[in-house]
Amino acid sequence: MSLDEIKISRAILDRYFQKLSDCLDLDVAVVGGGPSGLMAALKLAEAGYKVAVFERKLSIGGGMWGGGMMFNEIVVQEEGARILKELGVPAEPYDDGYYTADAVCCMTTLTSKACLAGVKVFNLISVEDVMVRENRVTGLVINWTAVEMASLHVDPLAVRAKYVVEATGHDCEVLRVIERKLGGGLFTETGKIIGEKSLWAEMAETTTLENTKEAFPGVFVTGMAANATFGSFRMGPIFGGMLLSGEKVASLIEERLKQ
Ligand code: 48F
Secondary structure (H helix, E strand, C coil), X not given: XXXXXXXXXXXXXXXXXXXXXXXXXXXXXXXXXXXXXXXXXXXXXHCCCCEEEEECCCCCXXXXXXXXXXXCEEEEEHHHHHHHHHHCCCCEEECCCEEEEEHHHHXXXXXXXXHXXXXXXXXCEEEEEEEEEXXXXXXXXXXXXXXXXXXXXXCCEEEEEEEEEECCHHHCXXXXXXXXXXXXXXXXXXXXXXXXXXXCHHHHHHHHHHHCEEEECCEEECCHHHHHHXXXXXXXXXXXXXXXXXXXXXXXXXXXXXX
């Protein structure tokens, strides 16, 4: 067999567009491929739902790769260690109640498990808007990150989803678009994004889970976006809360999908 460059190109185009076309109608669309978004996607795919992750950057993983200040180890507490164990990521006890794990091992394992469970990951795609019908989000508006970066005047495409997971981290980009376009209406005290407070690991880890919930009809918020939306603290390089938040958001959405 001799290699034909055109066949290679056609194989990529055929398979990619088959995959994208299949994902234009989803059970759950996850925006952001950081630890919380990937964890949510993994759990929902394991439960049998059709899930895709849209990630702006070339590599998924968000803030987990860099550990703390580029020292690529992460810290979790007991509950987070339980999740690492389930994933098969080695976690070493460190002092009383702390565990450490290799950030790269953690992110690659989580990514691999999610893909093998059936999650379709679309990297290099940014979510720039949502679709709203009768005050409920019904899908995403997506475009190439390259289009966004070059500020090109190119119209986007749309993806329908029964539920959207807002997992864009500190900037809560999905809810910010909703806030801007609808003038509020979020399930916060003010109807708007309250904003992230300064570093307090203990409080932030606890409240991340409380803040993991529906933030607008059809949109569930997870990870750091949950704390930023509901006005809680940042936690720095402790990642258990992110994984637990992803797990929780998946179970909340599963309950809804079963109704
Ligand atoms: O920031 P990120 O890792 O969010 P997370 O899952 O975890 C936060 C921690 O990494 C850390 C922390 C706690 O330990 O404070 O920061 O809450 O991942 C968010 C991902 O979303 C992507 C972004 O590139 C990143 O990979 N993202 C952000 N906005 C968009 C997006 C968008 N509009 N469209 C697509 N992807």
